Amino acid sequence: MHGEATRLPTAPKKRDKVSDPVLILDNVVVAFGALKAVKDISLTVKSGERRAIIGPNGAGKTTLFNAITGVHMPTSGRVTFNGVDVSRKSAHVRTRLGMSRTFQITNLFPTLTVSQNMQLALMGTSSRKFSLLGSAEPTDDDQERIDDALGLSKLRERAGAEVRDLSYGEQRQLEMAMALVSKPKLLLLDEPAAGLSPAERVIVTDIVQSLPRDLTVILIEHDMDLVLKLVDWVTCLNNGEFLAEGSPDSISKDQKVQDVYLGKARDHA
Incomplete structure (x- = not known):
């Protein structure tokens, strides 16, 4: 107007x-x-x-x-x-x-390596865990996430170690790395x-x-x-x-x- x-x-x-x-x-x-x-x-x-x-x-x-x-x-x-x-x-x-979390009691796979535990943690947050097809090997993106999370948790040099050979403190660090790998x-x-x-x-x-x-x-x-x-x-x-x-x-x-x-x-x- x-x-x-x-x-x-x-x-x-x-x-x-x-x-x-x-x-x-x-x-x-x-x-x-x-x-x-x-x-x-x-x-x-x-x-x-x-x-x-x-x-x-x-x-x-x-x-x-x-x-x-x-x-x-x-x-x-x-x-x-x-x-x-x-x-x-x-x-x-x-x-x-x-969301991601850790628990009071560690919940790890002791006979698997640090990297294998990380891979399972990552697969557990993706739709790939429901697939029976495809390679179990991590993709390049998955491996980068695993490396980054292990680096943040100061465990990169222990990637090939079996969890049962880690100290209790290192197992707690691994649990933190597993919580971080999904980039929450x-x-x-x-x-x-x-x-x-x-x-x-x-x-x-x-x-x-x-x-x-x-x-x-x-x-x-x-x-x-x-x-x-x-x-x-x-x-x-x-x-x-x-x-x-x-x-x-x-x-x-x-x-x-x-x-x-x-x-x-x-x-x-």
Whole structure:
């Protein structure tokens, strides 16, 4: 209409990919019968963030990991990964979408070589595992992924060794390499330094610190000195419930966390 200013379309705002949330938990509950192991947990993890989940034994940390990765479906609440509601999706689907994790207990094939374990891990995330045809040898792209993941995990020189000949620390490194070979967007590490010697803990620390910053990492770990070096943000659980959240420095000074966890964790370190 004559005399009216023409309204131009507004350009969409550019999204800050660094700060976009890669994972959102909305009132997640995991119950086993009458027992609620995880009670109404909500949190948001930004892309590229390093997050620790801490708390005393029985706090619900691994159960929460299982709900995130699809090992257990949440009893209620929502898990959103990269904008997709994955609350009812299987662990395999979540892996295909870009989640990867390690477990407290190593789950390797001891009579196979490091490279063969890596190849099986990679095939497990691709449609090739359903095919009875074709070569079992890795493609050039597969081999590049295997080499890259072993390099990140400081195991490239052990590629030809049988897993049973690896030290326990090297087996933990291999489990991390197997979690990295699919090039995930989100890596969950469940007590990566558990049972390791001080020297082996240094290696794990170096590996996590060297991971690409566009890879989001959430870890459970009882070694608080290690945790406070590695992460940007800490969430503390107690009896399945949210207790506190903040920067490593603020969490280390939080009286509630001190009372229920940090003092005990350091006493038993």
